[in-house]
Amino acid sequence: MSAQLLTITDRGLFCEQGGFYIDPWLPVDRALITHAHGDHARWGSRLYACSNECERVLRTRIGADQNITPYGWGDGPTIEGVRVSFHPAGHILGSAQIRVEHQGETWVISGDYKTEPDPTCTAFEPIRCHTFVTESTFGLPIYRWTPQSETFADMAAWWGRNREAGKASIVFAYSLGKAQRVLAGLQDLAQGDFYTHGAVERLNGDYRDEGIRLPPTTYASSVSRTHDWTGALIVAPPSAAGSTWLRRFGPASTAFASGWMRVRGARRRRSVDRGFVLSDHVDWPSLMDAIDATGAHRVLVTHGYRDPVVRALRERGLEADSIASRWEGETEEDVVPAGEAIAE
Amino acid sequence: MRNFARLFGEIDATTRTNEKVDAMARYFASAEPADAAWAVYFLSGGRPKRLVPVRRLAAWAMEESLIADWLFEESYDAVGDLAETIALLLPESLESSDLPLHAWVEQRLLPIGTASEENQREIVLDAWRSLSGNERFVWNKLITGSFRVGVSQSLLIRALSQVSGIAQGVISHRFAGDWRPSADAYLRLVAEGSESPEASTPYPFYLAYSLETPLDQLGPVTDWQIEWKWDGIRAQLIRRGGATYIWSRGDELITDRFPELVAASEWLPDGTVIDGEILPWGEGRPLPFAQLQRRIGRRNLTAKIRSEVPVVILAYDLLEIDGLDFREQPQSSRRVRLVELVGEANAESRILVSPVVNADTWNDVVGARNEARGLGSEGLMLKRGDAVYGTGRRKGGWWKWKLDPYSVDAVMVYAQSGHGRRALLHTDYTFAVRDGEALIPFAKAYSGLTDAEIRELDAWIRRNTTEKFGPVRSVKPEQVFELGFEGIQASPRHKSGIAVRFPRILRWRKDKPATEADTIETLRSLLASTL
Numbered sequence: 001m002s003a004q005l006l007t008i009t010d011r012g013l014f015c016e017q018g019g020f021y022i023d024p025w026l027p028v029d030r031a032l033i034t035h036a037h038g039d040h041a042r043w044g045s046r047l048y049a050c051s052n053e054c055e056r057v058l059r060t061r062i063g064a065d066q067n068i069t070p071y072g073w074g075d076g077p078t079i080e081g082v083r084v085s086f087h088p089a090g091h092i093l094g095s096a097q098i099r100v101e102h103q104g105e106t107w108v109i110s111g112d113y114k115t116e117p118d119p120t121c122t123a124f125e126p127i128r129c130h131t132f133v134t135e136s137t138f139g140l141p142i143y144r145w146t147p148q149s150e151t152f153a154d155m156a157a158w159w160g161r162n163r164e165a166g167k168a169s170i171v172f173a174y175s176l177g178k179a180q181r182v183l184a185g186l187q188d189l190a191q192g193d194f195y196t197h198g199a200v201e202r203l204n205g206d207y208r209d210e211g212i213r214l215p216p217t218t219y220a221s222s223v224s225r226t227h228d229w230t231g232a233l234i235v236a237p238p239s240a241a242g243s244t245w246l247r248r249f250g251p252a253s254t255a256f257a258s259g260w261m262r263v264r265g266a267r268r269r270r271s272v273d274r275g276f277v278l279s280d281h282v283d284w285p286s287l288m289d290a291i292d293a294t295g296a297h298r299v300l301v302t303h304g305y306r307d308p309v310v311r312a313l314r315e316r317g318l319e320a321d322s323i324a325s326r327w328e329g330e331t332e333e334d335v336v337p338a339g340e341a342i343a344e
Numbered sequence: 345m346r347n348f349a350r351l352f353g354e355i356d357a358t359t360r361t362n363e364k365v366d367a368m369a370r371y372f373a374s375a376e377p378a379d380a381a382w383a384v385y386f387l388s389g390g391r392p393k394r395l396v397p398v399r400r401l402a403a404w405a406m407e408e409s410l411i412a413d414w415l416f417e418e419s420y421d422a423v424g425d426l427a428e429t430i431a432l433l434l435p436e437s438l439e440s441s442d443l444p445l446h447a448w449v450e451q452r453l454l455p456i457g458t459a460s461e462e463n464q465r466e467i468v469l470d471a472w473r474s475l476s477g478n479e480r481f482v483w484n485k486l487i488t489g490s491f492r493v494g495v496s497q498s499l500l501i502r503a504l505s506q507v508s509g510i511a512q513g514v515i516s517h518r519f520a521g522d523w524r525p526s527a528d529a530y531l532r533l534v535a536e537g538s539e540s541p542e543a544s545t546p547y548p549f550y551l552a553y554s555l556e557t558p559l560d561q562l563g564p565v566t567d568w569q570i571e572w573k574w575d576g577i578r579a580q581l582i583r584r585g586g587a588t589y590i591w592s593r594g595d596e597l598i599t600d601r602f603p604e605l606v607a608a609s610e611w612l613p614d615g616t617v618i619d620g621e622i623l624p625w626g627e628g629r630p631l632p633f634a635q636l637q638r639r640i641g642r643r644n645l646t647a648k649i650r651s652e653v654p655v656v657i658l659a660y661d662l663l664e665i666d667g668l669d670f671r672e673q674p675q676s677s678r679r680v681r682l683v684e685l686v687g688e689a690n691a692e693s694r695i696l697v698s699p700v701v702n703a704d705t706w707n708d709v710v711g712a713r714n715e716a717r718g719l720g721s722e723g724l725m726l727k728r729g730d731a732v733y734g735t736g737r738r739k740g741g742w743w744k745w746k747l748d749p750y751s752v753d754a755v756m757v758y759a760q761s762g763h764g765r766r767a768l769l770h771t772d773y774t775f776a777v778r779d780g781e782a783l784i785p786f787a788k789a790y791s792g793l794t795d796a797e798i799r800e801l802d803a804w805i806r807r808n809t810t811e812k813f814g815p816v817r818s819v820k821p822e823q824v825f826e827l828g829f830e831g832i833q834a835s836p837r838h839k840s841g842i843a844v845r846f847p848r849i850l851r852w853r854k855d856k857p858a859t860e861a862d863t864i865e866t867l868r869s870l871l872a873s874t875l
Contacts, residue, residue: 142419142432308418
C-alpha cells in the first residue's frame with residue numbers, strides 16, 4: 001500500500017484524500033465526530049459531521065451554534081471520492097463507528113464502543129473492513145464484565161440497604177452516558193426517588209428529547225436545603241466526590257460506577273463505599289470478538305492498553321500496530337469538560 | 345468459605361469502623377465455632393506461611409485461563425497483586441462449594457504446604473474450579489500467605505464482645521498471647537464468666553497516642569509521671585508458676601531469645617508481670633537499635649553475640665503482683681510497687697526500672713526532651729498519675745511525645761509503582777543527596793504524600809522518565825522532598841555509607857531546585873552528632 005488512507009498527525013487522525021479529520025484534538029477545517037465525549041469532540045473546528053442521534057448532545061457539549069451536519073445510520077457524506085458513513089458503536093447516545101472507503105479500501109474507526117446492549121443508545125454493529133482502528137481502554141484479560149443485570153441488582157440492593165440505614169445513596173458516574181445508563185438500568189428497580197447533579201440533569205434532557213426512556217429525575221440543587229434525603233439516589237459526576245456540594249445530602253453512602261472498579265486497588269483508591277463494575281467500553285473477550293467480527297486483516301490500536309492488545313492480535317496472526325492519540329477513553333480520573341463546573 | 349469471603353468483601357468495601365464491626369458481628373452470630381475460630385485467626389492477622397511457591401501458582405493460573413506468560417505479566421503489572429490477578433484471570437467457575445471454612449483450611453490449606461507438587465496442583469485447581477469471585481481471591485491470599493484485612497484487633501474484639509456479651513477486656517486478655525484456632529479455643533474466647541487464661545498469657549499492651557494537647561492544657565506537671573521513651577522491643581515479662589514468658593508487643597513469644605532475662609527473672613516473686621522495653625545495653629546506656637536487630641537476626645544465639653550485644657529490660661510498669669491483676673491501680677501506685685519489687689529482686693542488673701524525669705515545670709519537660717537524643721532515647725512518655733493500665737490504644741492516660749525526626753532535603757531519582765491500593769501509580773521513591781555533581785541514593789520512602797500529590801507526582805514521573813528497568817523508572821533529578829527519619833547509622837552495605845531508619849516524606853519542596861538539596865556532608869554530620 002503506497003499511501004495510508006488515514007494517518008495520525010499532530011491534530012488527529014487525518015484522511016488526506018478527503019481532507020477531513022476524525023475526532024481531532026485541535027481545531028481543523030472538517031471534523032467527523034464519533035461521539036460527544038470531551039476527548040473526542042473538541043470545540044473550534046469549522047465543519048462537523050456526526051450521527052443524527054449524536055447531534056443534540058454534541059451541540060450541548062461544543063455549542064448550539066456550531067456548524068454540524070448529522071447523518072442517519074449507514075449514511076454519510078462522500079468527500080473527494082472518499083465515502084464516509086456512520087454506524088452505531090453502542091458506547092453512549094449517538095456514538096458512531098466511522099466507515100471510510102476509497103477505491104475499494106475500507107477502514108472503520110471505532111471511536112469508543114461496547115457490544116453489550118444498552119437501552120440508552122443504538123446497539124453496536126460489526127462492520128466489515130480491511131483496517132479496523134480500535135480503542136483498548138480495557139485491553140487486558142483481567143477486564144471481564146459481569147452481566148449488567150447483576151450489577152444493577154447489586155446497586156439496587158445497596159440502595160435499599162442505605163435507605164433502611166437512613167442514608168442517601170450517591171452514585172458517581174460520568175455525566176454523559178454512564179449517568180443515563182445507571183438511571184435507565186435502575187428505573188425498574190427503584191428504591192426511592194432519583195436526583196441529579198446539574199451536569200447530569202442537562203444531559204438527561206437531551207436523552208429524553210432523543211426518545212430515551214429515563215426515570216423522572218430532579219435537579220438536586222433545586223430542592224430545599226431542609227429536604228430529607230433518606231432513600232434518595234443521587235447521580236453526580238466523579239469530580240463531585242469530596243466536594244462541599246455533597247454535604248447537603250447528610251448521611252450518605254457513595255459508589256462509583258466504572259469498569260476500573262473491577263480491580264480492588266482502583267476501588268480502594270477511590271475512597272467510595274462501593275465500586276460497581278459498569279463500563280461503556282468493551283471488555284477483553286468482547287474486544288477480541290469485535291475485532292474478529294470486522295474481518296479486518298489489519299488492526300490499529302489506540303488509547304488504552306495498546307501494547308498488550310497489539311501483541312495479542314499479532315499472536316492471532318493479524319497485522320497490528322499501535323497508534324498514539326490524545327483520546328483517553330474512560331480514564332480513572334474525571335473527564336468533565338471545562339464549563340461543566342462542579343461548584344454549583 | 346462463602347460466608348467468610350462475603351465477610352471479607354464487606355470489610356474491604358467500607359472504610360467505616362462501625363460497618364466493619366457490624367459485618368464481623370453478623371458473621372460470628374451465625375458461624376459454627378470451628379469456622380469462627382479460623383475467622384478470628386485470619387482477621388487478627390494470623391497467616392500461614394506461604395504454602396505454595398508463587399511461580400507455581402502463576403503457571404497453573406496461566407494454563408487454566410489459557411493466557412500467555414507475557415500477558416499474565418502485563419495483567420499483574422496493572423493489578424499489582426498476584427492473588428487478585430489470578431482471581432481476575434481465571435475463567436468463571438460453574439460450581440460453588442459449600443465446604444465450610446474450617447474444612448477448607450484444615451483439609452486443604454494447611455496440608456498443601458507439604459504435599460507433592462502434583463497434589464498441590466490438584467488441590468489448587470480444584471479450589472479454583474469450585475470457588476467463585478471473591479472466594480477465589482481470599483483463597484489465593486491464604487495460600488500465598490498474604491491475606492490481610494483492614495480491621496484492627498480491637499475492632500475484632502469489639503465484634504466478638506457485641507456477639508457474646510462478654511466484656512472486651514476479658515476477651516482481649518483471653519486472646520492475648522499465642523492463641524491457636526480451634527472450636528474449643530473460640531468457645532473459650534466468648535464463654536460466660538471471666539476465668540483467667542493460662543499461665544503464659546500476657547495482658548493486652550496499653551499503647552499511647554502521640555501528644556496532641558498543648559502542654560499547658562495538661563494541668564499541673566505534678567499530675568504527670570514523665571519517662572523516657574526507649575526504642576527497643578516493647579515486651580511483657582511474665583513470671584508465673586515457676587516459669588518465665590517474654591512476649592513482644594506483636595504477641596510473639598520471644599522467651600528463648602533472651603536467656604539472660606529469663607535467668608534474671610527468677611529473682612522475681614511468682615505471679616509478677618512487668619511491662620518494659622528490651623534494649624541492647626552497654627556502659628549504662630542503650631546501644632544502637634541495629635545491634636539488637638543483629639542479635640535477633642541470628643538463628644543461633646551464640647555466647648559471642650550475647651557478649652557483644654548484652655540486653656536489659658527497662659521496666660515501665662507493673663501489671664500483676666502476687667498473681668493479682670494490678671492494672672486498675674493508679675499509675676503512681678503501680679510505679680511505687682514496681683520500684684520496690686525490682687529493687688528487692690536485685691536481678692543482676694538485667695531488670696532495671698526505667699527512670700522518671702524530674703520536672704517541676706513544663707519547661708523542665710521541654711528541656712528534658714531536648715536532651716533525649718543524647719541519652720539514646722527517642723523522646724518522652726507522659727503518663728497521668730491516676731491513669732489505669734488500659735487496653736490497646738487509648739487516649740488520655742498516656743501520651744508519647746517523640747523527638748522531631750531528623751530531616752534533610754533530598755532529590756527523587758527513581759520511582760516505582762506501588763502495590764494493592766496504589767498499583768497503578770508510582771508511589772515508591774528513591775531519594776538521593778548531592779555529592780559534588782553526583783547524586784548518591786540513600787533512602788527509599790513510600791509514604792507521606794496526599795493522594796492528590798501522588799497523582800500529580802505520578803503524572804510528572806511519566807513525563808520525565810529517562811530510563812525504565814522493569815517496574816523502576818529513573819526520572820530527571822529535579823523534584824526535591826523534605827525527608828524525615830527516626831535514626832541514622834553508618835552502613836557499609838549502602839552506597840552512601842549511611843542507613844536511615846523509617847524514612848518518610850514530610851513535604852514536597854516545590855520551592856527548591858535540586859541544586860539546593862542537602863549534601864552527603866549533611867548526612868555525615870547528622871551521623872556524627874549521634875555518636
